[in-house]
Amino acid sequence: GDTEPATVRFFLARPATVSMRVYDAIGTQVDHLQADGLRDGADNEISWPVDTYASGLYLCHLSARGMDGTHASVTLRMAVRR
Numbered sequence: 001g002d003t004e005p006a007t008v009r010f011f012l013a014r015p016a017t018v019s020m021r022v023y024d025a026i027g028t029q030v031d032h033l034q035a036d037g038l039r040d041g042a043d044n045e046i047s048w049p050v051d052t053y054a055s056g057l058y059l060c061h062l063s064a065r066g067m068d069g070t071h072a073s074v075t076l077r078m079a080v081r082r
Contacts, residue, residue: 005047006078008062015040016066022048022078023059030058048078055082 008020018035030053035046048060058080063073 003049003051005049006060006080007045007047008060008076008078009043009045010062010064010074012038012040012042012044012064014066014068014070016064016070018044018046018062018064020046020048020063021061023061025057027059050080053080055080 010018012018016038018038020031020033020035021029022031022033024030031048033046033048035044038044046062056079058078060076060078061073062076063071065071
């Protein structure tokens, strides 16, 4: 497709694994992505390819689990427009 992926940028303070679950407007999980090539102490990004998704509002739940057992998460709204 020719649709740009939706990109979420985040700062990672320490080494962690980061994943993002995407939910549609009625709360059904429609995607699950794992971030790779992460750098700690730096800005990182995770891309969600939206080619196959209908226009509408989606919730992206970004979750980071540190190697030291710490955990952080954030939920963002993302609009897909066709």
